[in-house]
Amino acid sequence: MRDDAGGVLSRFRHGDVDAFETLFRMHQRAVQGWVLRIVREPSAAEDVTIEAFWRMHQAHARFDPERGFEPWARRIATHAALDWLRRRKPEAGIAPELWDTVPAPRESDSAVNTEIRNKTAQAFARLPAKLRVAALLAVVEEQPHRAIADALGISVGAVKLRVFRALRLLRKDLSKQGITP
Secondary structure: OHHHOOOHHHHHHOOOHHHHHHHHHHHHHHHHHHHHHHHOOHHHHHHHHHHHHHHHHHOHHHOOHHHOHHHHHHHHHHHHHHHHHHHOOHHHOOOOHHHHOOOOOOOOOHHHHHHHHHHHHHHHHOOOHHHHHHHHHHHHOOOOHHHHHHHHOOOHHHHHHHHHHHHHHHHHHHHHOOOOO
């Protein structure tokens, strides 16, 4: 494994702080990028990333060096991000940057387009956190279902089901607001 140069993974599992620091330096950027995809706020992503690495440090004895650090770290980071989303008030909405990645229709009224985007963001924010994360990663971030399943610790079928449920709830919410998805 590329992480295990010099037994870093094994030393980490046994509680070696230097090994943990090495893994933190190696994976901090990737973990933070993953968390940012979920929480959609850079400052929150920094906090959640630190929380995730703290959880990793506390769980070092449960780590299996044979399975690799990155999938394990991504799973812990995903759960930390989900916890953050659950604590957050749904009215806070989703950061506007989320919708910057979604192309706007070519010839549309910008005021109407802005209203639709805002209502869509609000509807997204009202989704239960576990459905919102699956939909964000699958639909907006276009992550493979297998990667999402690994990060959430669920099957690919469960990811597909969560995305389906999220989209169904979004359509229903938007329809109530007079928007035909």
